[in-house]
Amino acid sequence: MNQAIHQPFGTVFAPTMSLARYDGEAWSAVEIVASDRLELHPAAHVLHYASTCFEGLKAYRHPDGSVAVFRLNDHIKRMENSAKALSLPPPPSDMLEQMIIDLLDEHRSLVPEAPAAMYIRPTLIGTEPSIGKAAAPSSTAMCFVLLSIVGDYFSGGVRPLTLLVEDRFGRAAEGMGRVKTGANYASALRMIIDAREQHPGVDQVLFSPNGDVQETGAANFMLINGDRLITKALDDSFLHGITRDSILQIARDQGYRIEERELDTDELLALAGDSEAALSGTAAVLSGVGTLIFSGEKVAVGNGKVGEKTLALRQALVDLQAGIANDRHGWITRI
Numbered sequence: 324m325n326q327a328i329h330q331p332f333g334t335v336f337a338p339t340m341s342l343a344r345y346d347g348e349a350w351s352a353v354e355i356v357a358s359d360r361l362e363l364h365p366a367a368h369v370l371h372y373a374s375t376c377f378e379g380l381k382a383y384r385h386p387d388g389s390v391a392v393f394r395l396n397d398h399i400k401r402m403e404n405s406a407k408a409l410s411l412p413p414p415p416s417d418m419l420e421q422m423i424i425d426l427l428d429e430h431r432s433l434v435p436e437a438p439a440a441m442y443i444r445p446t447l448i449g450t451e452p453s454i455g456k457a458a459a460p461s462s463t464a465m466c467f468v469l470l471s472i473v474g475d476y477f478s479g480g481v482r483p484l485t486l487l488v489e490d491r492f493g494r495a496a497e498g499m500g501r502v503k504t505g506a507n508y509a510s511a512l513r514m515i516i517d518a519r520e521q522h523p524g525v526d527q528v529l530f531s532p533n534g535d536v537q538e539t540g541a542a543n544f545m546l547i548n549g550d551r552l553i554t555k556a557l558d559d560s561f562l563h564g565i566t567r568d569s570i571l572q573i574a575r576d577q578g579y580r581i582e583e584r585e586l587d588t589d590e591l592l593a594l595a596g597d598s599e600a601a602l603s604g605t606a607a608v609l610s611g612v613g614t615l616i617f618s619g620e621k622v623a624v625g626n627g628k629v630g631e632k633t634l635a636l637r638q639a640l641v642d643l644q645a646g647i648a649n650d651r652h653g654w655i656t657r658i
């Protein structure tokens with residue numbers, strides 16, 4: 324297991340997963356099955372028309388030995404919203420919650436010491452064997468929960484990220500940005516690969532269609548300027564990160580002024596020099612951004628290093644997740 328946390332993120336799995344099927348009318352009983360295979364009809368709706376959504380959340384081992392899931396109900400709720408947006412049957416929240424808790428209980432001994440964690444990946448797919456349903460929903464579905472043992476993203480030290488600011492294209496189709504669905508990642512991939520090829524050193528693309536600063540391929544963006552934390556207000560264009568929400572709450576508790584509003588690329592570039600910037604998401608928690616590339620020009624964010632405020636906010640969240648700080652917002656489910 325100590326070995327597992329040194330493998331690339333998301334490649335080491337618990338040997339079993341939980342799975343339930345929807346037959347068009349009702350959900351089956353939950354089964355525990357091997358996690359290295361899935362039987363699907365080659366015409367399954369998901370394989371052709373991308374009827375799929377997922378979640379990503381983490382469980383941490385606390386100092387008292389208990390296993391603590393971070394913001395379980397918020398992730399279940401988001402999965403339900405994604406399912407509805409895709410005309411897939413939402414897994415009942417009680418069922419999904421029990422699937423996650425029972426599976427974690429079974430693999431309790433695999434949950435590593437913090438800041439390593441057990442990453443939980445609930446997934447919902449349309450399974451109806453019909454290639455004739457390009458414009459109709461899948462009547463059947465499957466929901467499964469995979470567990471992956473993950474290390475600390477920062478074990479190699481904190482390195483400031485470089486973002487290419489893309490001011491023409493968005494990452495997701497109109498209105499789909501807030502849905503955690505496979506097609507969004509597939510369609511953004513070309514732009515991310517091109518950015519890395521054309522600008523060596525680029526880590527991520529900051530999608531800012533028509534100058535509207537939204538997010539990167541899998542993380543939300545925030546700017547810290549003095550005691551202000553600026554990030555885009557929630558709308559349908561981007562993913563409503565639960566880490567984003569947690570960081571905003573922690574920053575508010577610490578006295579930051581939170582500005583949830585539109586931020587355009589002109590303002591971003593004007594403020595960058597005396598600001599910090601960061602990306603938030605379950606996998607990386609909060610990662611500092613040191614450089615923006617805009618129209619081929621490099622723009623340093625602050626001094627180009629990971630900011631002190633970013634590190635402090637990150638630490639406050641990690642301490643809470645790992646059970647070192649008090650869970651004053653009721654974000655933790657202990658099992």
Ligand SMILES: *Cc1c(COP(=O)(O)O)cnc(C)c1O
Pocket residue numbers: 379503538539540541542543562563564565566567603604605606
């Ligand atoms: C999952 C995800 C995030 C981060 O969400 P969290 O709930 O914080 O993990 C941000 N943007 C995209 C596109 C994502 O897929």
